[in-house]
Amino acid sequence: MHPHSIIPIGEIHTPFKQKFAIPRQPNLANAPGLIKFDADVFHPDMLRGIEQFSHLWIVFIFHQTLDKGYKPLVKAPRLGGNEKTGVFASRSTHRPNGLGLSVVKNAGISLKGGQTVLKVSGVDILHRTPVVDIKPYLPYADCIKDADAFLAQPTHIPHRGVRFSEMAIKVIKQHTHTYPDLYELISDVLAQDPRPAYKQSNENDAKVYKVQLYQFDVAWQVTNGEVLVTDIVEA
Numbered sequence: 001m002h003p004h005s006i007i008p009i010g011e012i013h014t015p016f017k018q019k020f021a022i023p024r025q026p027n028l029a030n031a032p033g034l035i036k037f038d039a040d041v042f043h044p045d046m047l048r049g050i051e052q053f054s055h056l057w058i059v060f061i062f063h064q065t066l067d068k069g070y071k072p073l074v075k076a077p078r079l080g081g082n083e084k085t086g087v088f089a090s091r092s093t094h095r096p097n098g099l100g101l102s103v104v105k106n107a108g109i110s111l112k113g114g115q116t117v118l119k120v121s122g123v124d125i126l127h128r129t130p131v132v133d134i135k136p137y138l139p140y141a142d143c144i145k146d147a148d149a150f151l152a153q154p155t156h157i158p159h160r161g162v163r164f165s166e167m168a169i170k171v172i173k174q175h176t177h178t179y180p181d182l183y184e185l186i187s188d189v190l191a192q193d194p195r196p197a198y199k200q201s202n203e204n205d206a207k208v209y210k211v212q213l214y215q216f217d218v219a220w221q222v223t224n225g226e227v228l229v230t231d232i233v234e235a
């Protein structure tokens with residue numbers, strides 16, 4: 001065995017300030033990410049040629065669950081949250097080495113405050129997650145046309161209609177200039193019904209849930225099978 005330590009190359013900034021409601025996998029919401037590089041390991045040449053690739057693999061550390069360790073078996077949301085599966089047959093955050101892997105859209109390099117940053121979208125990653133590597137997605141090798149995942153199907157991801165109260169629309173409009181994607185982001189995230197699996201069959205849930213996206217606290221409920229965004233407050 002060859003123990004090997006990993007140094008983050010930077011961190012990714014995303015709208016997801018808490019784990020609750022982050023999509024289970026990438027590209028389920030059009031969520032932006034901004035990779036900020038660590039000056040000690042980064043050189044702008046490292047990104048030379050990256051514009052040739054529409055999609056990238058991001059390797060990152062599940063830093064917020066590292067302290068929980070891992071177990072051989074994990075509860076898989078696709079199995080209703082009760083049945084267990086092997087950690088290596090899952091995309092659980094609780095795994096040896098705590099590494100995450102997401103394929104995201106390459107939205108280009110830009111300069112922010114004099115620093116090179118890499119923009120991506122479709123992230124399922126918590127704000128300020130340490131990034132350890134970036135690799136191009138190679139369709140000829142990474143896209144397996146006859147691949148099957150049997151029990152893990154997109155049909156296991158809820159897709160509810162999302163409505164907004166007038167109050168919520170007003171707040172979104174007030175911030176259109178800075179957050180042009182806010183309406184779409186909230187819709188994408190809440191359509192997946194982030195409630196715990198055992199709650200997801202409840203079509204009229206009196207509980208008001210809150211999710212934080214960017215600096216906004218978004219309040220929502222499930223009524224008549226739809227998500228209703230009742231209020232949005234700047235935190």
Ligand code: SAM
Pocket residue numbers: 019020021022023024025026061062063064065091092093099100101102103124125126129130
């Ligand atoms: N696509 C990645 C993979 O397969 O390795 C991540 C899948 S994992 C099931 C996605 C979940 O990880 C998100 O819904 C969120 O709850 C959690 N997550 C994202 N970033 C995290 C972090 N830095 N620390 C702990 N959990 C994180």
